[in-house]
Amino acid sequence: MSARRKQPPRNAKTVSATETTIKSTMDIQTPNDSIFAHPLLPTQTEAILLSLYPATLILGSLFTTLSPPLSNSTYSPTHQSYQPAAFAPSYFAQKRNIFNVYFVKLGWLWTTFALLVFLFTHPAHGRPLSLAPTAQRLRALARWTAATGLWYLTTQWCFGPALIDRSFVLSGGACALRAADKRGDIEISKIKSASSAVQCKIAGGTWSGGIDISGHVFLLVLASALLWLEVLPVVLRARGLREDRTVRDDDGTVIHAVPEGQAEREKAEVEVSGWGVKFVVGVVALMWWMLLMTAAFFHTWSEKLMGLIVAFTGVWAIYFLPRGVPAVRQILGMPGL
Numbered sequence: 001m002s003a004r005r006k007q008p009p010r011n012a013k014t015v016s017a018t019e020t021t022i023k024s025t026m027d028i029q030t031p032n033d034s035i036f037a038h039p040l041l042p043t044q045t046e047a048i049l050l051s052l053y054p055a056t057l058i059l060g061s062l063f064t065t066l067s068p069p070l071s072n073s074t075y076s077p078t079h080q081s082y083q084p085a086a087f088a089p090s091y092f093a094q095k096r097n098i099f100n101v102y103f104v105k106l107g108w109l110w111t112t113f114a115l116l117v118f119l120f121t122h123p124a125h126g127r128p129l130s131l132a133p134t135a136q137r138l139r140a141l142a143r144w145t146a147a148t149g150l151w152y153l154t155t156q157w158c159f160g161p162a163l164i165d166r167s168f169v170l171s172g173g174a175c176a177l178r179a180a181d182k183r184g185d186i187e188i189s190k191i192k193s194a195s196s197a198v199q200c201k202i203a204g205g206t207w208s209g210g211i212d213i214s215g216h217v218f219l220l221v222l223a224s225a226l227l228w229l230e231v232l233p234v235v236l237r238a239r240g241l242r243e244d245r246t247v248r249d250d251d252g253t254v255i256h257a258v259p260e261g262q263a264e265r266e267k268a269e270v271e272v273s274g275w276g277v278k279f280v281v282g283v284v285a286l287m288w289w290m291l292l293m294t295a296a297f298f299h300t301w302s303e304k305l306m307g308l309i310v311a312f313t314g315v316w317a318i319y320f321l322p323r324g325v326p327a328v329r330q331i332l333g334m335p336g337l
């Protein structure tokens, strides 16, 4: 059941990043008691979209396991690729494929660019093509900063080696150097001191023995979820569809919130803003395809699962925690509000 609880005053719309402002620009309704109405959990639409991630990883992994030509291919867990590369079972199973080199390996740059295009062309955030630092844009940039921090700590640097490298060493991994013995014909392994996969590669070794959380799965899930969670509320409203998100109020009440008057504004300007949304959708679609390719041709089940769990934890903290905790919502806000 969904009943209107109170109607905020029309003249209360101000542009400031405070909790009071978020509440004053919403139609406030009491939500139903379904599990999807819990502020800390995804709505039904979000849950369906989020479930595509584990489904994609399962589909890709099963495809490789069940397809006889693929299961007989020469995948080397040490090199994390098919050896030699020329015999890889698909173009997408080669590390040098153009989408890997110019899209995933620069994935955060693409994510940042797509988000900026959306923020500065869609009327939900302010006048399209103006650079005005509206509250909606500033809050979206706060969420981007949180996600960028998580990406950076997990894959690039965490007061030393990145979290992915630290967990690899903690799970028993090390940098193995292949070398010939005195007789010159037998290969033996030596362990080289290197605290990250990059250092190990530079030293000519291979990063082996531990659980190597998939950086690709982590980045592709975090980045694509960030993009569609930013776009979804404004697209739903622009199409006149129901917005199901709930938030917990300062006094603990759970309320169902939709920004007042925004749907009409967005519908009116949707023609202008359409290409910004289409660009984001294109980037998300390519990210989904590359996630499927990573699931099919690279890593073990546990490494892919770990990448997914770390990314989902970040998505929950940035997009769902603020709905249930007003203090966090004051800083990060919510997409479309």
Ligand SMILES: CCCCCCCCCCCCCCCC(=O)SCCNC(=O)CCNC(=O)[C@H](O)C(C)(C)COP(=O)(O)O
Pocket (backbone or CB within 6 Å): 104, 105, 106, 107, 108, 109, 110, 112, 148, 149, 152, 153, 155, 197, 215, 216, 219
């Ligand atoms: C509490 C302290 C917090 C510290 C946080 C500091 C954050 C500062 C970050 C500042 C950077 C802002 C950059 C914004 C603009 C960009 O996006 S430029 C970055 C472009 N680079 C990428 O997009 C690289 C993406 N690729 C990867 O992360 C990895 O290649 C991979 C996909 C994870 C794969 O890893 P491999 O090791 O190559 O397999």
Ligand SMILES: Nc1ncnc2c1ncn2[C@@H]1O[C@H](COP(=O)(O)O)[C@@H](OP(=O)(O)O)[C@H]1O
Pocket (backbone or CB within 6 Å): 080, 092, 093, 094, 095, 096, 097, 100, 212, 213, 214, 215, 216, 217, 290, 291, 293, 294, 298, 299
């Ligand atoms: N979809 C994909 N296409 C091509 N290469 C991929 C890939 N997914 C993962 N890889 C490669 O597999 C290795 C492990 O990836 P990750 O840990 O980031 O998931 C990386 O090798 P390199 O580090 O030699 O480039 C990465 O480039």
